[in-house]
Amino acid sequence: MLDIKFIKQNRAQVEALLSKRVDDLDLDKVLDLDVKSKKVTTDLEKLRSDRNQISKQIGQLKRNKEDSTALESDVQKINDLIKEQTEAATSLKENLLNELSKLPNLPDPRVPEGGKENNQVVKTYGEKPVFDFKNKDHVDLCTDLKLIDYERGVKLGGAGFWLYTGVGAALEWALLNYFCTTHFKDGYTFMLPPHLLLNANGYAAGQFPKFAGEVFHLKTEEGDQERFLLPTSETAILNVYRDEVLNEEDLPIKAFAYSPCYRSERGSSRTEERGCIRGHQFNKVEMFHFTKPEDSEAALHELIGRAEQLMEDLGLHYRTSLLAAKDASASMAITYDIEVWIPSMGIYKEVSSISLANEFQARRAKIRFKRKGAKSTEFLHTLNASGLATSRLLPAIVEQFQQADGSVLVPKPLQPWLGMEVIKLP
RNA sequence: GGAAGAGUGGCAGAGCUGGUUUAAUGCACCGGUCUUGAAAACCGACGUACCUUAACGGGUACCGGGGGUUCGAAUCCCUCCUCUUCCGCCA
DSSP, X not given: OOOHHHHHHTHHXXXXXXXXXXXXXXXXXXXXHHHHXXXXXXXXXXXXXXXXXXXXXXHHHHHTTOOOHHXXXXXXXXXXXXXXHHHHHHHHHHHHHHHHHHSOOOOOTTSOSSSGGGOEEEEEESOOOOOSSOOOOHHHHHHHTTSXXXXXXXXXXXXXXXXXXXXXXXXXXXXXXXHHHHHHHTTOEEEOOOSEEEHHHHHHTXXXXXXXXXXXXXXXXXXXXXXXXXXSHHHHHHHHTTTOEEEGGGOOEXXXXXXXEEOOOTTOOOGGGTTTTSOSEEEEEEEEEEEOGGGHHHHHHHHHHHHHHHHHHHTOOEEEEEOOTTTSOTXXXXXXXXXXEETTTTXXXXXXXXXXXXXXXXXXXXXXXXXXXXXXXXXXXXXXEEEEEOTTHHHHHHHHTBOTTSOEEOOGGGHHHHTOSEEOOO
């Protein structure tokens, strides 16, 4: 969420930046609501102040056994006004918050305008494999090698689910293990969060109300708190410190988590995304930083470097792009995507998204920190990066490393886990 | 699942028969005096958010969350959440 004060004081700048990602930008609405809301609030506080004062006088009169009925009826009148004003103030504040949370984050000046077509490739690693035989797509490869059972997966979970079996399950697990071990060794705090999150966490992360349709909601019995299945562990990690004030020396906090990601993906299934390119459940290791504002730029580069290193260790051909304003998530100031080459599709598919939110997420989740000796608190900066999403890597690995005889070479770092260098046809 | 108890400022802990308590007191932290320095002692400051003011300052809200009673709620009532202890069930 943006700071209404900042919008007020830097209107021209905010308009220039936001128009990169919003077409019909109209700041008048929020600014107007803010003025009205402040006016009503000030009036209301004055009334309350009056009431508090008179009530004290009543207390004094009562203690002295004197008559206070005149004052009591005065307060009664004030209370009627307070009731009216409270309703007005509440509704104005709600509207303001509502309008304010519709605004996306201010894009970083480096971010190109417009949509996808303006994404800038900033790095390419490796080369597209050239096959001197008829290469298969990952669905055929996974089926022939008995890595994934698509049909029985659908039997279990319905469309959009698959079942890892045998070496396939081991390969997926090896990837997750490799990533988690790497982050753990590098001093990141390992977190295994609950997969069912309270709705409050969805609001703080900005998923709700806008993207409420994209997650699985859990119907609960009356009286229970509403929960949803996490769409990414980013939602969980961000909320770990929700409503807290951290000390300067606690920062930076570098954490990572593994969880399946559950997404409803309504209306987004496409034939070219068969197999496990897009499903309702996929595995992802997520890195997260909470930093002081002055340290967030360095953290962004650390995260990009880490995600790229994992790709390079696996030997996969990929590219890194700086996303254009409209292609990136609205809460982020700047986002880089790492995309892996899927030979059968002839395109690159996202396996990591590395983003800097600045204080946008922290403001919404109320995560602050206090500098040593400082009087007041500041919002900290948050960054997140997949490191990495495995369910798209497995298809990339089998496709990029397939051999003429139908076997697949296992990337070096995974060989110890699997106990094999080649996955052969059964 | 059943029963009982409890949730107060960084921590501990009063207040909880409603109104001089603006949330006492202690500890911690911070500033100062003293000291060669430190400790001790003493003095002072010491929550968060928002509104208002050029500034000093003033105001409002917050005692787990929400709602209610009242002129007035940390204090009374309702409800939800969390924790502790005991019983039951259980991977």
